[in-house]
Amino acid sequence: MATPGEAHMAHPLCLIENRPDGKLILQEEALAVLQRIRQPVVVVAIVGPYRTGKSYLMNRLAGQRKGFSLGSTVQANTKGIWMWCHPHPHQSDRTLVLLDTEGLEDTGKGNTQNDAWIFALAILLSTTLVYNSKGTIDQNALDQLHYVSELTQKIRVTSSRDPSQEDEDSSEFARYFPAFIWAVRDFTLDLEINGRPVSEDGYLENALKLQKGDTEQVRRCNLPRLCIRKFFPSRKCFTFDRPASRKNLRRLEELQEEDLEEEFQESVTRFCDHVWETAKRKTVPGGQAVTGAMLAKLAETYVETICSGKVPCLENAVLALAEMENMAAMEEALAHYGRLMGERLNLPTESVPDLLRVHAECEKEALKVFMARAFKNDESHFQAKLMKTLLDQKEGYCQRNEQESTQCCQALLASLSVELEEKVRSGVYFQPNGHGQFVADLKDVEGRYRQKPKKGVMAEASLKQFLQGKEAVGRAILQSDTALSEKEKQMEEAQAQAEATKREQEVQRQRQAELEQKVQDQHRSYEENVQQLKTKMEQHRERLLEEQKKMMESKLAEQEALLNEGYRKEAEQMMKEIQRLREESAKIKDPSWSKKVLKGLVTGLNLILPGITSKAIRAISEQFRNL
Template structure:
């Protein structure tokens, strides 16, 4: 579990922390977000669940939310007709969802129809609490009757105040879209003293009781059409809905205003059983907050809240899809920038270590890239997620090229400091060969000893990093080539015709080919480098190879030549070997 979730767990459950203000609304109807709350919620980088509650003033809704924080009095209960909750209040805790502990934001709203508020204030409060929730509780007293739907008429306003998607033409794009963004809806009937029965007086379960109550009235007192519009809005907005009833918690109604101070032992058993059933129902249906199938982190939630608030404060209609797209784009762009920095830092650390060749570089790069992608795997959401992932990969590819060039420059510079030492060691060893030439060593033995000296010194150099052709050139030009020329001049003065045919340049060429063969096996970095000696050697090589007829030449001899040229793998049959030989000779 991430550090932020551990922090929530340590201070969020059972320690009687008090709720804090999430946002408030001034007398002009403007919403003000409280930045301390925004920072605390933004720090939650994991997926987050949100439970909020709304209801008429002084219906005991704050007491229900205390269930979720396991602390009596976390959300204060009003002690007068003036509700104590002003705006939206919150408590950050956690809950077990799908088998793992998940950050949970619990939100309480100011009571609807309070004496000091108006319909616009209530509509704003209700709109925001529904929009941010993954589980929404509506708390009311008594039974489901016409008055219940009169009190909930603001739901119709929400349906008009919010758009899920932009309108297309004359019709609405929201007809079937609310289910993608709206929370699970739970209607809690408090102080319910009657059995749940249908029109015929038969006892029915709570779910059926709710669905029956949501059927349109055919006739009745008051504004029947308004109540029916409320019913239709509820059914359209909340595809997933439930109902739970709770009996009165105390026999003496005068004690209800002091429930936060009443010992739990004095509450009615039926009420306590109902609370446990309510809690189980909430946790059974509780999920993390999602929009269009994508889960929101605390950071994402804060971004989307800001979008909603900006729209409401400017008198615009909050459009959920466009707001979500804006949040997805903003988070993706930030994730790409953060990911690039994390990748670049990781690569700098990797190449400053023991990365000697291409294989080691590629291995280190794959490891760094995997760590970065794992860290940002949930950063790209929404319908543009694949586009942002592709952009992220392209950005990492570009940085990889930059890091490869940095590494190449670094390792080459390091080798250039070592190449002179390696060349000096080679010259010392070649002096010993020179002395043996003077003492009558055979030509074949001389060639083998020289080749061994060169292999040893270049091999030691290769252990320090990749051998660019430029490094090999510098090695031979640092006194090695001149020493080879001296050795073969002495051999020639002794009349060794074989040595004259080979020459110093030929041995040098042979070792160069061996190095080149290793480079083609991905041990060395490809780099095109030309030198004057290469031109001389190529002319010598062409003249000699023109005389070879591959059709009559020995198979093993042809394989040896191809191996010297760095051809890998060597073909298996004569026909392919001859073809490879001709092709390489033309080069």
């Protein structure tokens, strides 16, 4: 049975069409599939020269023989980027998104300028990038991977960098880039270097060693090697024998297991197992998981930017994604609050604190929903807006509570006073000693009213209004009572006025108490928001520091390798990047890093809730003074 938010695609769909005129077009049908996926996604993309068997590997990752078109001629078959979504074979809480790209360097293309953009989009959208080539990893194969060297011209990490500056720190690219797998097809050599056996990974690392010298030719040869080593700290290599005889290659997807070379089958199995077990979910810096809907937004942002003639900026794409996701997080939190209030709140409540207690529980749960989904909400604008909306909704529930209580109380008083009203209409009280009987009957109605439970928060106010409505008839009965002297009538009038004043004071006291309870609840709400924001920031801080640590470890390993290879200049450049990472980590650890976000929440509250009390502001400020 399908889990909500999963995608089950019977066949691949074109996600990004590459038209003959060079225009990239997003396909709505594929986007709609992604937008329905609420699970985190693991995105595996494959790139490489045309007619190298990319589609076959992707079909196997999908657990299928057929799907992505293999083709059987020397012409490239896949155009643009095609997508196939499947439940992840090993992790039920994630969706596997496979992206098959058109072959690079196809001489039959009328327009080849988009090869670099297809390559860049595969990198930007994936968590694991498979580069598929044939033969060996030699200089020719590396030259075919010149797209890696062009990435700094095709992609910007931040929007603030001066275009006149040198290329951005490679560690910033590595923060966004996927793991890298080089799949070498039709590999017929022995895995040996200088007569010694070497692993597939060792074969790749040896191929990525820099050539000696400082000539233009050497620099040109080393450029793709340096870029791969800098941009893709996580690297893996798989070699594959020829799968079958030349005659059978054209019908590869039809062949049975026994028709394939055993060594090839073993390599494919190892490759698929590695991808399924190690490919990570798609995240943005800070560790926020990317869902299918978020991946669709990223694809839209990148393609729209490319089509506008601009260079995609990773930071801007994440900000656009955060804007969309934070709005959705707020809407989801409000919907969750509404559902919980509908389930837990029975109106009318006996007191305002009863309603506020249910509200507090539901608000806390709604805030957790928001915090779980929101990210990069540095100015806390959406959180402040959520607080304001929840405050308005709470006031709406309070008004409904009063209305339902009033209706309940009015109906009860009308029922209890039927006999009294009949006596008034029939003139029973307009006779000697009638006023005393009227007062006694009225007190009997009041006594029975007070004994009835579940009247709600407007019990006293409704009783006051009811008794006020009887004051005129009471005075008329009093004035007509011939059994009372004028002095006695004055005393009765004074007593009635004193009781009315007392009732008014009781209602006002209750109103003031309710107002104070609401103010206290607002303070509680502010403190709950700050506490959950602090918790989220600490979790975010830990994820960022873990990212920094992993990046520094990979940079240190790369620096050591460069030193061992004798490339001191490159090692010194790497050391500068490591130092920048250390400085960034120090900033993240500094208490001011958290204070900025908490101050943003206070600022947002002042703008959205101008009536916030100074006491509440002090309570929030105290939270981050103690960080």
